[in-house]
Amino acid sequence: MLNLLVLPSLRKWVISLAQSFSKPQKVHLLTILFGVLLRQAPLTLERVRRIAGQRSSLSALTRFLDSNQWEPADLWLPVRRAMLAEAIGRAGRRPQRVRWRKKKGRKVKRIVRRLVPVYLSIDDTLLEKPPASQHLEGFAWHWDHNQKKSVWALCVVTVNVQIGGHVFPGAFEVYLPRKTVRQLRKRHPQLRFVKKTDLAQDLLRTFEGLFPRDRFSVTALMDSFYSSNKILNYCRRQHWTAIAAIKKNRILDEKRVDHHAQTVASKAWERVSVPNVSDTKTQTYRVVLLTGRLQGVRGRGSVVISKRGRRDHSPKYFFSTDPTLSVQEILARYAKRWHVELDYFFLKEKLGLGDFRIRNWGAIRRYLTIVCVALCWLQYYRWQLGDGHNTMPTLAETIAHCRRVLTQRRLRAVYRLTQQNYSQEKILTKLFADAA
Numbered sequence: 001m002l003n004l005l006v007l008p009s010l011r012k013w014v015i016s017l018a019q020s021f022s023k024p025q026k027v028h029l030l031t032i033l034f035g036v037l038l039r040q041a042p043l044t045l046e047r048v049r050r051i052a053g054q055r056s057s058l059s060a061l062t063r064f065l066d067s068n069q070w071e072p073a074d075l076w077l078p079v080r081r082a083m084l085a086e087a088i089g090r091a092g093r094r095p096q097r098v099r100w101r102k103k104k105g106r107k108v109k110r111i112v113r114r115l116v117p118v119y120l121s122i123d124d125t126l127l128e129k130p131p132a133s134q135h136l137e138g139f140a141w142h143w144d145h146n147q148k149k150s151v152w153a154l155c156v157v158t159v160n161v162q163i164g165g166h167v168f169p170g171a172f173e174v175y176l177p178r179k180t181v182r183q184l185r186k187r188h189p190q191l192r193f194v195k196k197t198d199l200a201q202d203l204l205r206t207f208e209g210l211f212p213r214d215r216f217s218v219t220a221l222m223d224s225f226y227s228s229n230k231i232l233n234y235c236r237r238q239h240w241t242a243i244a245a246i247k248k249n250r251i252l253d254e255k256r257v258d259h260h261a262q263t264v265a266s267k268a269w270e271r272v273s274v275p276n277v278s279d280t281k282t283q284t285y286r287v288v289l290l291t292g293r294l295q296g297v298r299g300r301g302s303v304v305i306s307k308r309g310r311r312d313h314s315p316k317y318f319f320s321t322d323p324t325l326s327v328q329e330i331l332a333r334y335a336k337r338w339h340v341e342l343d344y345f346f347l348k349e350k351l352g353l354g355d356f357r358i359r360n361w362g363a364i365r366r367y368l369t370i371v372c373v374a375l376c377w378l379q380y381y382r383w384q385l386g387d388g389h390n391t392m393p394t395l396a397e398t399i400a401h402c403r404r405v406l407t408q409r410r411l412r413a414v415y416r417l418t419q420q421n422y423s424q425e426k427i428l429t430k431l432f433a434d435a436a
Contacts, residue, residue, distance in 0.1 A: 017078040028064040036374045043355040065363040072369035091116045091164030115217040119162040122222040123340045126153035127354035137361035140180045159203045160340045167339045168379040171203040197228045221337045229296035241322045251295035261305045274331045277338045
């Protein structure tokens, strides 16, 4: 009954990308993807099987996740390539702009090429579990800044990609503390400890060479934790613009940035209005723009000191490796990081990224990969729904549309079975096989 219930576009998309998978593996993958997309309560494999109306046993889905016959990269890399190709193809090459300037008393035509903006946003999220679940591999104690305490969780570092308005998760990896690596190395000898900032840089390396300088302008966005000298210098070597929040103790021209803020004259502060990501509202800030060399970072850059009002005694500091950007451009680009938070909301609250109850480390990574693939498909389907329309639907509207399509397919199936004089019990059996 899987062919009856699964959305045709999802089935076609998965089969075209998971070419290295066998037919039973594709069926299990579609089953889990379908359960993730229609999640309304915390997921279990049994609930996934019932949502999809799948006749296969629960142990078959468990073996599919525990099996070493496929690696997360076997699924993720084709999906990522397809998403990048689709987003780049939709963004395309921006139209050229003609400028005229005077030279020796005559007008000279100059063609200015408009580059496609690309934003790579680095961040991490915690998948919290009760402390009693000590048997889950890869979990450790991590500091949660929102709760102001340590929590038993799994830390996932991600890079969100935005190409010309098209957004999707571009890379992710699980961060394992040193102690956790030592514990897992008994069963997984290939594991090595990697610092979180080095892990983020490794994720950025996967985008090298994908965005030629003559077509794209790449901006890496990060919070103060990831604004290390190593990552900032790496972005400069790649000719990417890095915009990052920095801590108040960073040194600009041999002076702390918070000391710069204290010595700035009142008349030097100016008011700027920055639009939000959706361009529906604007927020006004009092800012000062400083130019200089940040200690440990090559080349000159700009530091924006931002306050919400005159009485704000805790300003925020933002650094840009491109000193030619204005205050509005720096803050507007940094606001693009909000898409990362939206991704985390849908991954965790709507798709069940942290719902797994699997002990095996390999099975956990496979489950995380499948949930990220589900979000990629939602974004891909969202782009298709937006073709020919002035506004693109939101992810929430896309999920609602998928459920409406599924309901319509079920009603049509019920109508056909009714015309064939099937009894009520047989109709329910065909629609929800093995479902309770």
